[in-house]
Amino acid sequence: MPDLNAAATLKQADDFKADYATATITIYDGATELATHTLADFVTSNSGANALATANAIANDTIDADGTADSAKIIAGTKEWTLTVGTSGTEVVLSTLTYVTGETSSISSCVITFPA
Secondary structure, three states: OOOOOHHHHHHHHHHHHHHHOOOEEEEEEOOEEEEEEEOOOEEEEEEOOEEEEEEOOOOOEEOOOOEEOOEEEEEEOOEEEEEOEEOOOOOEEEOOOEEOOOOEEOEEEEEEEEOO
16 A cells, blocks of 8 residues: 555545544543543644644533543534543543542643554
8 A cells, every 4th residue: 555645634624623623522531531622623734744733722610420531532413433541652641630529621732643
């Protein structure tokens, strides 16, 4: 399979943006939903031949359950996209991985890469 070029990866990011522009992002500990944030669209761009879909600012949410964040999903209707989480170097950057009911869930950034 040939490598994609910058235009092809940007098309993938633009298609993703169209599908998930008004989605939610749910933080999980296994199957347990810890918090659900509302997304307000993405900005797409190229970084070399790779494309990026970067979420606009994401509002905080109140944590619904205790746990340790280990994944996230962007959900729009029947479409789901699973993401990595951490406090740095992951697709979804969280302020903490330790979630306590009633505290605040904060997402610093959400960036999905579409590689060439």
